[in-house]
Amino acid sequence: MTTSTLTTQGHVEIRDVTKSYNGVEVLSGVSLTLEPGEVVTILGPSGSGKSTLLRTINHLETVDSGWVAIDGELIGYEHRGGKLYELKERHVLRRRTQVGMVFQNFNLFPHLTALENIVEAPVGLKRLNRADARELALGLLEKVGLADKADAYPRQLSGGQQQRVAIARALALQPKVLLFDEPTSALDPELVGEVLDVIRELAGLGTTLVIVTHEIGFAREVSDRVIFIDHGVVLEQGGPGEVLGDPQHPRTREFLATVL
Numbered sequence: 001m002t003t004s005t006l007t008t009q010g011h012v013e014i015r016d017v018t019k020s021y022n023g024v025e026v027l028s029g030v031s032l033t034l035e036p037g038e039v040v041t042i043l044g045p046s047g048s049g050k051s052t053l054l055r056t057i058n059h060l061e062t063v064d065s066g067w068v069a070i071d072g073e074l075i076g077y078e079h080r081g082g083k084l085y086e087l088k089e090r091h092v093l094r095r096r097t098q099v100g101m102v103f104q105n106f107n108l109f110p111h112l113t114a115l116e117n118i119v120e121a122p123v124g125l126k127r128l129n130r131a132d133a134r135e136l137a138l139g140l141l142e143k144v145g146l147a148d149k150a151d152a153y154p155r156q157l158s159g160g161q162q163q164r165v166a167i168a169r170a171l172a173l174q175p176k177v178l179l180f181d182e183p184t185s186a187l188d189p190e191l192v193g194e195v196l197d198v199i200r201e202l203a204g205l206g207t208t209l210v211i212v213t214h215e216i217g218f219a220r221e222v223s224d225r226v227i228f229i230d231h232g233v234v235l236e237q238g239g240p241g242e243v244l245g246d247p248q249h250p251r252t253r254e255f256l257a258t259v260l
């Protein structure tokens with residue numbers, strides 16, 4: 001690896017990653033380099049491997065071969081004596097704090113308030129004291145426009161509000177990389193905009209953003225780069241004007257015709 005000399009933050013290197021489930025390959029040699037602060041959207045049909053790819057970036061999935069590194073540090077593995085070994089859970093957790101993730105279904109803890117949902121991670125994983133974590137959480141709730149919902153439970157919030165809490169929760173660990181897996185797919189159409197607005201505000205602030213989405217207009221607007229994946233292979237990538245405006249691969253054109 002040559003990434004260890006990097007001084008920048010949020011550099012993601014994905015090299016020759018393959019992953020199979022039950023003998024079926026869902027990622028077939030994916031290699032991508034994401035620059036610090038870059039905003040990358042990933043498009044592709046259902047089942048093409050988008051979620052699996054995101055999940056390998058923070059080691060929610062192991063890879064069968066290849067590797068992922070954030071700022072030159074392997075995610076989930078380490079080299080010893082020329083071989084790769086999977087890291088123990090507590091080391092994985094520490095490295096995973098560099099990578100935040102926002103899920104399609106919010107995944108908030110139902111028995112915790114909005115504020116408590118956000119406080120949990122920095123206290124548990126970063127040993128921040130509760131008072132400081134509370135202050136941080138209140139600031140983040142304000143940032144996502146939910147200062148008045150600190151004491152609400154998830155069931156008392158709309159889907160759009162829940163997702164904004166989930167984004168605030170991901171931000172609480174001050175990740176260098178933030179992954180969004182179809183963050184608006186579970187929302188009623190009228191709630192999509194408020195969540196996209198929050199994500200849009202994060203673009204260009206220095207955190208590397210990787211966003212799986214079917215919101216093509218949004219992708220065109222925020223992306224530095226658009227990546228099209230099909231059957232576990234990166235078929236096409238480039239600026240939004242290229243991939244969305246003038247797609248070269250027939251599969252990209254076919255896909256875009258179904259979502260536009």
Ligand code: ADP
Nearest residue numbers: 021022026044045046047048049050051052053
């Ligand atoms: P996408 O997010 O693009 O819809 P996924 O990465 O979720 O695609 O899934 C890619 C393929 O891998 C699909 O065929 C899916 O059924 C399969 N798959 C995903 N996760 C698992 C799993 N945990 N066990 C078995 N198969 C899985």
Ligand code: MG
Nearest residue numbers: 050051052181
């Ligand atoms: Mg998915």
